[in-house]
Amino acid sequence: MSVIIVFILYLFLPVICDQDSNTSKIFDFEHKQDERSDNSNRSFKLVYEKAIGNDIPAYEMIKGSKKFEALIRNLESTFQLPSQITIKFKSIESLSPMYENGQVIIPYNFFNYYLNFVIASGYGKTGADKLSAVVNLTQFALFHELSHGIIEVLDIPFLGKEEHVVDGLTVLLATRFDIDVVPLTAVEIFELEAKVSDNTTASQMFWGKHSISKDRMDDILCLVQGSNEGPNKNLFADVNAVGVDKSPCCKEYERINENWSRVFGSALK
Ligand SMILES: [Zn+2]
Numbered sequence: 001m002s003v004i005i006v007f008i009l010y011l012f013l014p015v016i017c018d019q020d021s022n023t024s025k026i027f028d029f030e031h032k033q034d035e036r037s038d039n040s041n042r043s044f045k046l047v048y049e050k051a052i053g054n055d056i057p058a059y060e061m062i063k064g065s066k067k068f069e070a071l072i073r074n075l076e077s078t079f080q081l082p083s084q085i086t087i088k089f090k091s092i093e094s095l096s097p098m099y100e101n102g103q104v105i106i107p108y109n110f111f112n113y114y115l116n117f118v119i120a121s122g123y124g125k126t127g128a129d130k131l132s133a134v135v136n137l138t139q140f141a142l143f144h145e146l147s148h149g150i151i152e153v154l155d156i157p158f159l160g161k162e163e164h165v166v167d168g169l170t171v172l173l174a175t176r177f178d179i180d181v182v183p184l185t186a187v188e189i190f191e192l193e194a195k196v197s198d199n200t201t202a203s204q205m206f207w208g209k210h211s212i213s214k215d216r217m218d219d220i221l222c223l224v225q226g227s228n229e230g231p232n233k234n235l236f237a238d239v240n241a242v243g244v245d246k247s248p249c250c251k252e253y254e255r256i257n258e259n260w261s262r263v264f265g266s267a268l269k
Contacts, residue, residue, distance in 0.1 A: 043081035046072045052091040055108035062089060062111060063238070065135045071142070074177045080269055085149045087142060099145040106145075111138055114189065121192055133185050140186035143170040154267055167220055168256045173251035175253075183224050189216045226253030 016224065044070055050061035072087070087104045095113050097106045114137055117123075118130045147169040149159070158165055174182045226249030261268065 002188065037251040042076060043079050043084060044072050044075050045084055045086045047086060047088045049088060049090045051108055051110075054112065055091045058108040058111040058115070058130055059089065061115075061131060062108070062135070062138065065132075067135055067139060068142070071177070075146075077171075078176075078269060079154050079264075079267055081150065081267060083153050085146065085153060087146065097141040097145050099152070102149070103143040104142060104149055106138060110141060114138075117193065118189065121196060123152060123189070123192060133189060136179075136182045136185035137189050139182045140170065140174070143173055143182065147173070148242065154264070156263055164216065164219065167216060168223065169260060171220055171223040172253075172256055172260055173226070177225060180224050180227065183220050187220055191217060222249040223253050223256065226250045 048059060048063055068087070083102060084104055085104065087106070089106050089108060091109075092105070092107045093109065094107050095109050097110055099102070099105075106242060111134060114134045115130065117131055124130045124133060147166045148162075151166070151169070171183050174180060
């Protein structure tokens with residue numbers, strides 16, 4: 001019975017979301033190519049700093065995933081920023097990703113912590129599941145900190161709670177790059193962690209300092225649902241709650257999509 005309901009909802013969803021399809025393509029940067037061949041005028045720079053000791057396997061897994069080069073290519077073909085943002089993987093003691101002074105810092109330690117966590121928590125069925133989950137979570141952290149950075153270099157004022165604004169941009173970027181699985185995995189891992197954690201975990205430092213709450217996780221999931229785009233959209237048939245009216249999520253996604261497009265203006269290629 002529930003399968004039938006999900007199927008009916010899935011058939012209905014595009015009708016709801018397509019009502020305002022004129023705005024859904026405003027922030028449309030699919031199929032754009034970056035034609036520049038040199039590095040002189042790039043908006044983003046990716047750096048893997050030399051890994052030390054226990055960070056070496058993390059360095060190899062992160063770089064070996066090739067996900068981050070693909071992400072930079074997508075960003076590069078989307079934005080033309082007035083100053084370059086460097087994304088740096090780094091061997092530092094801190095677990096917490098951060099943005100400061102034009103640099104996104106992702107500690108190898110963040111990756112290590114969450115790889116250990118998903119292994120200990122029994123997440124996933126195979127080692128590959130666990131590794132790809134942590135790579136996804138690392139991409140989410142990168143998107144989040146990068147969103148802080150993009151907003152700063154474009155001198156965009158916050159109208160609303162900073163972390164909620166950043167979450168919206170994070171989901172918009174991930175869904176537009178057809179990696180809906182990135183925010184979905186992040187919420188899944190943070191929810192799992194919330195069930196088993198004490199108050200000294202990385203998520204308390206990364207997620208907690210940004211006042212994470214169940215509301216914020218729900219908002220992220222709602223936006224991903226509302227995106228209704230990309231090859232991963234069928235994921236919603238699995239993660240959604242049967243009977244939930246998706247229309248507000250579609251409208252919210254459209255609203256955020258349109259607003260960011262207007263705010264970014266000429267910074268979009
Ligand atoms: Zn933040």
